[in-house]
Amino acid sequence: MTDYSALDHALAADGPLADILDDYAPRDEQLRMAHAVAEAIDGDESLVVEAGTGTGKTLAYLIPALLSGQRVVISTGTRTLQDQLYHRDLPLARAALERPVRTALLKGRGNYLCLYRMERTLEEGRLETAAMADGLQQLRAWAGRTRSGDLAEAPAGSAEGRLQPRVTSTADNCLGQNCPLYADCFLMQARREAQEADVVVVNHHLLMADWALREGGFGEVLPSADVYILDEAHQLPETAARFFGVTISSRQLQDLVRDTRLEQQREAGDSADLAERAGAVERQSSVLRLALGDGTRTAWAEAPEAAIEAASDLAAALESLTGALAPQAARGRGLENCHKRSDELQSSLRGFLANETDAREVAWVETRGQGFALRLTPLDVAEHFRRSRSRHGQSWVLTSATLSVNASFEHFQRRLGVESAQTLQLDSPFDYAANTLLYLPASLPEPRDPRFNEAYLRAVEPVLEASEGRAFMLFTSHRALQQAAEWLRGRGWPALMVQGDAAPKQLLERFRQTAGAILLGTQSFWEGVDVRGPALSCVMIDRLPFASPGDPVLQARAAWLRDQGRSPFGEYQLPEAIIGLRQGVGRLIRDAADRGVLVLGDNRIVSKPYGRLFRRSLPPMPLVRDLDAVTGFFADQSSTSS
Structure with missing residues (x-):
C-alpha cells in the first residue's frame, strides 16, 4: 500500500522536490491527482484523469508509481516525450524519494542500430548518395562506442532519410535468435534490461505493437507489469486502430526485394531466378504506385480499375517469388526469412483484395511521396483494448490534458472501452x-x-x-x-x-x-x-x-x-x-x-x-x-x- 505521508512530503512546499527544483511550488491539483493515482494502484482499479496544462501530471503519477513498489509500465505519446520522461522526470522523482528503483527505456526496433543489417549494407556497397555513404561510415564507427545503439544518440544526421531502413530491422526482416550477431543485438539488450526493471518507459506505438502481437499469438515484446500508466492517452484510439489492423506497404515490398537480392548473392548464387522474380515484385509495386496517383487517401472500393488490376498482378508476383524462395529457404537464415515474409505479404494482399472484411473494418489506400500503403482498419478498437487490458496488469491510469468534451469523458471512455473507470478532471492552475x-x-x-x-x-x-x-x-x-x-x-x-x-x-x-x-x-x-x-x-x-x-x-x-x-x-x-x-x-x-x-x-x-x-x-x-x-x-x- 502507498505511504501517503511520503507522497504528501514529496510534493510539499518544504519537501525534497522543493530542495531539488529552484522554481518548485506545490499545487493542489497535482496533489489531488497523485492521491487519485495512488488509490487506483492500491485498489487495482482503472482511472481516467484529465490534468490541465500546469498541473504537473508527470510527477503526479511518477511519485505514487514509485512508492507502490510494483512493476510499472509507463507509455507516452511520442518518442520525444518518452526520452524526456526517462532522462529528466523519472530521475527527478527517484531522487526526491531516494529509492533504488531499477528503470529501463524501451523503444521500437526501428530506433536501434541493427548490426546485421548495417554489415549487409556495408557488404552490398551500393548507396545512392555520398551523404548516405558518409552516414554509414559514421554509424560504423559509432557502433563500436555506443552502449545502447539508440539512434537518437547517433551522430547528427547519420541515420536519417533513406539510410535508416538499411541499418535498422523490422518485425518482418529480423532474424531473431537465428541472427549471427544476436548476442550483440542492441534491441535484445534493451529488452533484457526492460525485463529486469521495476519501471519501464515505452511509447504507445510499441505498446500497441506488443498487444497486437500477443493477440495474434506471436509472443510478446514487453515485460508483464502490475500497473500501466498511459500518458497522452487521447492518442490511443487512433494508434490502436493502426496496430490492430493490417498494412501492406511499399516499404515492406522494397525491403523484401532488396533483401532477396542480397541473400541470393550471398547464399544462392546459382539461383538467378530469385533476383528475376524479386524484380517482378519491384516492377509491379511501381505500377501500382503509378496507378494510384498522387495524394491519394481513399476507400479501396473507389480505387481506379488500373490500381485494382495492378494490385492483383502484384499479388501474383509475390506468389511467384514465394514459390521460388520455398526450395531455397533451407540454404540460409536470410533466405528462410525472405520466404516467410513473401508468403505473409502475398497472403495479406490476397485477403485485402478479396475484401474479407466485416462491417467493423474499412479497406483503404493512401499514397505519400513515392510510397503507398493498403490498410484494413478496425472502426472500433474498444473490444481490442478491453481484451488487452484484461490480460495485463491490475491497475490502469489513462491521462492527458485533453480527454473530456464539455466536462464529460463519455466519448473517450466509449472509444477505448473503459466505461467503468473512475474519472477525475483537474483544471489548469493558470489564470x-x-x-x-x-x-x-x-x-x-x-x-x-x-x-x-x-x-x-x-x-x-x-x-x-x-x-x-x-x-x-x-x-x-x-x-x-x-x-x-x-x-x-x-x-x-x-x-x-x-x-x-x-x-x-x-x-x-x-x-x-x-x-x-x-x-x-x-x-x-x-x-x-x-x-x-x-x-x-x-x-x-x-x-x-x-x-x-x-x-x-x-x-x-x-x-x-x-x-x-x-x-x-x-x-x-x-x-x-x-x-x-x-x-x-x-x-x-x-x-x-x-x-x-x-x-x-x-x-x-x-x-x-x-x-x-x-x-x-x-x-x-x-x-x-x-x-x-x-x-x-x-x-x-x-x-x-x-
Missing part, C-alpha cells in the same frame, strides 16, 4: 482569464467560402504586427499552410519557419532562438510542443479541426455508427474536433507567467449551436471581436515587460 484573450475576427466568411483563406490572412496580419511575430500559425491542411507561407513571404515577413522546410525539431529550435519568429505548421505542431515565455505569445488557428469529410476511415466509421442508430457527428466528429482544438490551444500557455492571444478564424464557434460545446470545453479565455482589444493586450504586455 487564463487574466493572461489570455480569444480573438475571433468579425466578418470573416465561412471556412468553405473560396475567399476565406485570403480574408483570414488579412485579418490576422495586424495581430502579427501587434505581437511582433512570436506566433504559431496552425492549419488544418497542408494546402492552406502553403498558401499562407506564400502570402506572408509576398508581404515581406521575415523569420518565417514553415513545416516541411526542415525537421520539426530543428524548426522548433530555430523558433526559440529567433526574435519575432512565425512558425507555420499542421498536425505536427498541434500537440506535444512546448515553448515557454514571450517567444510564443500568439497561437493562430484557421479552422475548427473537423476531419475531412472525404476521409475513408471517417466515412466508414460514420456509416457504421448510423447503422447502429447513432449520430456520427454528435458522437464522433464533434468530440474529436473539440479535443483537437483543445490540443492546439494548449500550445499558448505553458507557464504561470505566460501571456498570449489565441486567434481563431472560424466563426462557427459562435454561429452554430455546437459552437457552445467548443467554448465550454476551452479554458476561460475572454472572447473579443475587436482588434483594438488585441493590440491593447500586447501593448500592456510590452509595457509590463519593459
